[in-house]
Amino acid sequence: MLKKNRREEILTAAITVFSQKGYHDTSISDLIEKAGIARGTFYLYFENKRQIFDSILNNLLLEIDHCIKTIEIGAEQPNPLDQLRANLTRIFTLFVENPELSKILLRHATGLDEESDQKITEFYSNSAYKIEEALRLGIRMNLVRECDPRITSYCILGSIREVIEHITLSRRDISEIDAIVEEVLGFGLYGLMNPKLLS
Amino acid sequence: MLKKNRREEILTAAITVFSQKGYHDTSISDLIEKAGIARGTFYLYFENKRQIFDSILNNLLLEIDHCIKTIEIGAEQPNPLDQLRANLTRIFTLFVENPELSKILLRHATGLDEESDQKITEFYSNSAYKIEEALRLGIRMNLVRECDPRITSYCILGSIREVIEHITLSRRDISEIDAIVEEVLGFGLYGLMNPKLLS
Amino acid sequence: MLKKNRREEILTAAITVFSQKGYHDTSISDLIEKAGIARGTFYLYFENKRQIFDSILNNLLLEIDHCIKTIEIGAEQPNPLDQLRANLTRIFTLFVENPELSKILLRHATGLDEESDQKITEFYSNSAYKIEEALRLGIRMNLVRECDPRITSYCILGSIREVIEHITLSRRDISEIDAIVEEVLGFGLYGLMNPKLLS
């Protein structure tokens, strides 16, 4: 068997097991049983249990990163709103298609140890920071209401996280994504308040 | 020593240790060392490691519940917005005053086992459901914009969760809570969009 | 409460518990719960768990000893067979009336530790030795068939032990004792063989 494939197989098996049992309740025995390999073989491809989990998690964080394109302003660029919409659609699609990854990221990747928590926290901080920068730009361009961009960025990030968790837990179908994206956009752009009350 | 006090002492010590090291990396030795008691003493007050963690978590969920008052509509009631504001203030205050609890709830309570995850998920589902009901009422009363109350409730819940995590991680002071509440309220009520663009 | 009574109460409770759960599965908690006393009180009357068990066992061995009268030969003495019969009757009666003691002696007193095993072994050795001496006398007096008195004594001892265990386990009534004694005597005196085959 090609080295690359064997490794991928083990990773795939591990994603399934980790997502179901979490990091601590998953034993090496679980992993090799699912992957159909011998105990020693596991250690040919991964240094230890922690490393394979990190590997899965890093892959996932990369994939998420790929889903998010910085919003570009310019004549030749699509409408900023459409760019935002496309980002949301890509992220939600990623998780609806891989609900196991959602469990790993949102449930099991947390609280493993200081180092891992730091990595996750940093990832969210970075994400929030990107949102914050976009908000500052939007404010400067008079597209966005005056607000504290820091706090607001966390509101946006939290909305997205929670909706991801909800749609994977409630096993939403990919066909529902567009409507969900619009709903999230609607909340983020217009808030709750009935606009008739505003005028 | 009074039985009640001893138990409280152990709980307090456990909150500190669990919040720093997480559930799995905390050993009974850590707990009794922090509490300054003998190994056997621990088991006089708690059945096992899991039970003391659950105990902490259940207490916390109860406390959160106490922070949230259902919004009442009526002539003698305060303005609904003020009731909402008060709810947010109470919750943020709880966590700013007990940042350890935030770590336990948001980091370490997750991914312990199926049963525990279920409890947490249920807590959030319930919370989301209460928000959803409030949204439906608001829509009927024409206070709230037409929207999908289910998805929107998760946006709101997520905003709050993420802001809690942010303000505890960034060690925000209690004096900043009012401003933060206003910011979260602003986002939730009006969204991002510059209102001048709406007219 | 009088010191003597308190001690007796604890002993009585302990006999019940030990006989049901055995030595190792009986905890001090079991003993004090059954006796209705506090933990510390137990140690006012007994040095430790082992000592109360030994105490019960020693009492029992003494009681057994009291049941057995050396068979005396003489004009004024009852028929030796009747003396033997009386010994058996007293022993069987003791255990039928106190089936708990039978469990303690035959089940739970064994295998506790080297010292205790030694004591039990010695008790049986002594018992066997007394039987052996009686057999030697019987042989000299031509009452008893020529045989190896050592081995035979263990046969007799074993018969009695096993019958005790059987009659306590099968909850025989005291009214059946006479018949059982005759049966054991019959076996011991005449063996199995149909006497008609002997002539």
Place this chain on the structure above:
Amino acid sequence: MLKKNRREEILTAAITVFSQKGYHDTSISDLIEKAGIARGTFYLYFENKRQIFDSILNNLLLEIDHCIKTIEIGAEQPNPLDQLRANLTRIFTLFVENPELSKILLRHATGLDEESDQKITEFYSNSAYKIEEALRLGIRMNLVRECDPRITSYCILGSIREVIEHITLSRRDISEIDAIVEEVLGFGLYGLMNPKLLS
């Protein structure tokens, strides 16, 4: 090392240790030290301390069973008395050659817990029952004196048990077995009474 051999080695070591220290005073440390293996290795071959003990005990009960052949009556069969003699010889030989097993069965297997006691009791009950059936047959065939076969069967069983315990404790040699068998047979068949007194 072959899996079978390793298991056997551990069993052999465990028999020695259990027979010397008994079940409760034997720790896993004792077992692995004697077997010369690591702690984890023990648990590769046995589920827990209790299981290895049960394993030893069940093997032994099986071996005892194999020693005992039901006495067959028929023209082509050996003399029933010789069949009986052969049974006794096999059993005594088993224990004289493995005095450790005698200690385990007669001392340490008893009083472990309800379940184990039940198993042992049942084994003895079954054994007694087989003897009882043989006695009934003997009585019908006029080979055996009229008697209560139940009680008498326990006398016989007890004689054998006690002699086994005696000959293993007194470290009797295998060369003495024949004489001991004759002595036990003599007691069982003819009893104590000097036959001259009977005529």
Place this chain on the structure above:
DNA sequence: GATGAATGAGTCTTCATTCAT
């Protein structure tokens, strides 16, 4: 590369005993 038997550090939990009140 692949295997799986062997390893042993690490942890939870129990429970007999003590002693201050």
Place this chain on the structure above:
DNA sequence: GATGAATGAAGACTCATTCAT
């Protein structure tokens, strides 16, 4: 005498990792 909270030594069991084949 009586109490029962506190103690801590002891022991069973797990499981990630190694390494000889």
